[in-house]
Amino acid sequence: MLFNIKKSFFCSRTPCFFTTFAAVKIESIMAKYLILLAASALFFGCSGASSPSQESNAQVAENAIFDFSADSAYQYVVRQMEFGPRVPGTDAQRACADWMSNELKRHGAAVKRCESTVTAYDGTRLPCINIVGSYNPSAERRILLMAHWDSRHVADNDPDPSKRKQPVPAANDGASGVAVLLEIARQLGQKQPSVGIDIFLTDAEDYGAPDDWEGDRNEKFWALGTQEWCNAPHVEGYKADFGILLDMVGAADATFYREYYSDRYASDVVNLVWRTAAKLGYDKLFIDRSGAGITDDHTFVNRMRNIPTIDIIDTRMTGGGTFYPHWHTTDDTLDKISRETLGKVGNVLMNVIY
Ligand SMILES: [Zn+2]
Secondary structure (H helix, E strand, C coil): CEEEECHHHCCCCCHHHHHCHHHHHHHHHHHHCCCCCCCCCCCCCCCCCCCCCHHHHHHHHCCCCCCCCHHHHHHHHHHHHHCCCCCCCCHHHHHHHHHHHHHHHHCCCEEEEEEEEEECCCCCEEEEEEEEEEECCCCCCEEEEEEECCCCCCCCCCCCHHHCCCCCCCHHHHHHHHHHHHHHHHHHHHCCCCCEEEEEEECCCCCCCCCCCCCCCCHHHCCHHHHHHHHCCCCCCCCCCEEEEEECCCECCCCEEECHHHHHHHHHHHHHHHHHHHHCCCCCCEEEEECCEEECHHHHHHHHHCCCEEEEEEECCCCCCCECCCCCCCCCCHHHECHHHHHHHHHHHHHHHC
16 A cells, blocks of 8 residues: 555544544444344355355354454464465465455355456556455445455565565565454354445555656556456445455554544544444554555545545554554564454454444
8 A cells, every 4th residue: 555644644633523523423323233134145246156154154143152263363364374475466366365265155255256357557467356255245234344365566665675576475464454354254154243244355455566666656556456346346336334444454563543534534434443442442552543644445445436434554653664564575474463463453343343
């Protein structure tokens, strides 16, 4: 993603605003999602439909467990790392896509896999594999959960210039968000939520122009998979009440500030998520202060599909850095991933969903 607004928006919101106006909005959103909606047996597919496992849903309905498992989420990071960098156009891309599709199906989602070809900043034609796993496909009230699953093709932020043409391992910048969403899928498979949930694993987010690229550096070269989906969503005329994007949600010392575009397009959703985190005691992780503005998948969803969508993304406001320190380096590796952070992010999302 592009980091395009520095610290100028830091701390621009007042506590007064948050405790009055926002509180009312949060309550109305929460009330809305307590409405029980009938689950549907409508399944669909972009390249073949899969049907939820009714047997497993029935089996566990009686003693459903809502505990988001940080351990399981961590194992989902491990599994992705075993493929190697999931760079578009590589064998790892296809293998990981197959595995993710199967995981979603195994956990009862109706899965759509949409493959296309996108054009990168340098004219390279890239295979793009977007995967959407849906729960309660016919429910009108829907929440869109997103994470990019691709690994950046070049580690252009690496401190060692000789490594800047290598791909990013992408333990945090890619695998962490997917891991949280796959663990949520596992939970959804055990207990159908009352609302519809669409888990969108988007490809080719991180193929934007490298730092040393002298040609066009337009932001349109980021989030290529999401732009494909915005132009041709997995369901014609797709709508969701709101969306939540996860990006770099696994580092031990992560901090999530209220990202600027999230507040601009979807401040009610930011309020809901940050308030939920505070209730769980995670206010050191989800810091209720304005942060930077970042061009990421959510900016395209907001602009192109008018779905109010926020970005939970690890940005740093101390130490002079911008993102997680190993962002776009060859050091974005498994040892940076914390079960605790994955678990907290997962718990927040579970509490927003249920
Ligand atoms: Zn990235």
